Amino acid sequence: MQVVYTPAHLAHDITTETFMGLSIPANEVAERAEKIRDALTADGGFAFVEPTDHGEAPITAVHEPGLVRFLEVAWSEVRRQGIARPFLSADTYPNTAMFEGMSEDAIAALVREPVHAGGRAGFWGLDSAAPLVAGTYLAARGAVDVALTAADLVVAGAPAAYGLCRPPGHHAARSMYGGYCFFNNAAIAAEAIVRSTHEHVAILDVDYHHGNGSQQIFWRRGDVRYVSIHADPDSDYPYFLGRADETGEGDGAGENLNIPLSAGTTDEEYLGAVDQALDAIAETSGSVIVVSLGFDTYGLDPIGTFALTTGVYHEIGRRTAALGRRLVILQEGGYHRPSLGENARAWLRGAEGRSFEPRPAGGFGESGAVAG
Ligand code: SP5
Ligand code: ZN
Numbered sequence: 001m002q003v004v005y006t007p008a009h010l011a012h013d014i015t016t017e018t019f020m021g022l023s024i025p026a027n028e029v030a031e032r033a034e035k036i037r038d039a040l041t042a043d044g045g046f047a048f049v050e051p052t053d054h055g056e057a058p059i060t061a062v063h064e065p066g067l068v069r070f071l072e073v074a075w076s077e078v079r080r081q082g083i084a085r086p087f088l089s090a091d092t093y094p095n096t097a098m099f100e101g102m103s104e105d106a107i108a109a110l111v112r113e114p115v116h117a118g119g120r121a122g123f124w125g126l127d128s129a130a131p132l133v134a135g136t137y138l139a140a141r142g143a144v145d146v147a148l149t150a151a152d153l154v155v156a157g158a159p160a161a162y163g164l165c166r167p168p169g170h171h172a173a174r175s176m177y178g179g180y181c182f183f184n185n186a187a188i189a190a191e192a193i194v195r196s197t198h199e200h201v202a203i204l205d206v207d208y209h210h211g212n213g214s215q216q217i218f219w220r221r222g223d224v225r226y227v228s229i230h231a232d233p234d235s236d237y238p239y240f241l242g243r244a245d246e247t248g249e250g251d252g253a254g255e256n257l258n259i260p261l262s263a264g265t266t267d268e269e270y271l272g273a274v275d276q277a278l279d280a281i282a283e284t285s286g287s288v289i290v291v292s293l294g295f296d297t298y299g300l301d302p303i304g305t306f307a308l309t310t311g312v313y314h315e316i317g318r319r320t321a322a323l324g325r326r327l328v329i330l331q332e333g334g335y336h337r338p339s340l341g342e343n344a345r346a347w348l349r350g351a352e353g354r355s356f357e358p359r360p361a362g363g364f365g366e367s368g369a370v371a372g
Contacts, residue, residue, distance in 0.1 A: 004048075006142045026131065045354065159327070160329060170185075170213055187217045206229055215256055222251035230260060244259065278319060296335055313344075317349065317351035
């Protein structure tokens with residue numbers, strides 16, 4: 001399988017994030033992508049390719065141009081405004097209750113992008129967990145090109161391609177970034193595939209979190225089906241979307257399927273949800289599936305609560321490929337760095353119909369971790 005990778009992600013150099021007002025070591029760090037790259041290189045069965053520059057048009061096909069401009073200039077604005085912070089995080093968000101009682105027209109006239117960088121981050125951002133630094137925009141553009149290049153390979157006939165996207169994308173909505181995500185790599189790829197093939201496209205989102213951005217972008221679309229398995233939003237991010245009764249509207253009615261699962265979900269329970277998700281995709285007419293692949297479902301993940309094991313990723317990859325459709329597999333979350341490489345290897349080998357032999361216990365694919 002071809003793997004699309006670019007070192008551009010290293011420019012999104014994150015060390016801390018804010019969680020409920022507290023500064024904590026960042027979860028979405030550069031080492032994540034490097035661990036996966038190392039494991040796939042060591043495997044020997046993957047061919048690495050660099051992404052090609054696809055420009056801005058495929059991004060604004062999905063995102064509000066104002067969001068793109070904000071992300072492009074945000075860091076220089078932080079510096080120009082003399083804001084002494086190691087990363088940009090929002091000051092104030094426009095909570096809808098701020099405008100309660102006002103007419104839609106009055107709200108539309110009032111709520112506009114402010115000048116202060118902390119206010120602008122609130123205007124475009126969902127939460128405080130997507131720290132923005134000097135290299136964020138270049139890295140996020142790189143991740144989009146990774147996704148689009150993987151899509152190109154599959155549209156050209158490859159049975160599968162893996163885009164090692166970083167930063168991830170599925171929380172980014174048309175006019176919003178958040179949840180470690182800036183541009184929605186999977187949505188941009190899905191839209192590009194719809195436009196080039198004129199086929200229906202399905203998105204299978206198996207990140208631990210609900211992909212609120214992907215759901216929002218395709219909510220009214222009849223030509224893209226979004227199917228997601230994730231933690232129940234009653235107890236997990238993004239809290240306000242991801243429930244089973246969200247099924248789409250207009251042309252998109254019935255095209256959105258959310259499968260929320262509870263804390264402690266096991267391999268067996270998760271595979272049941274995978275079968276349900278794949279059944280919903282099998283009903284659609286297209287020939288390409290975009291997979292939003294997260295490993296924060298892993299038992300040892302620091303921010304997830306599921307109990308999945310490495311072996312089940314091989315089986316999920318195998319079952320997904322067994323639908324007989326071509327796969328654009330794009331990396332989303334997954335924060336237990338020692339296991340990321342093995343989990344990715346397991347999933348991708350499963351998707352290719354190759355066997356998976358776990359590396360020796362204690363190794364997690366790290367060279368030197370096994371004594372001797
Ligand atoms: C792409 C993706 O997986 N985004 C996830 C965004 C999650 N945002 C909430 C992070 C909560 C961090 N909780 C730290 C708990 C430490 N025990
Ligand atoms: Zn996630």
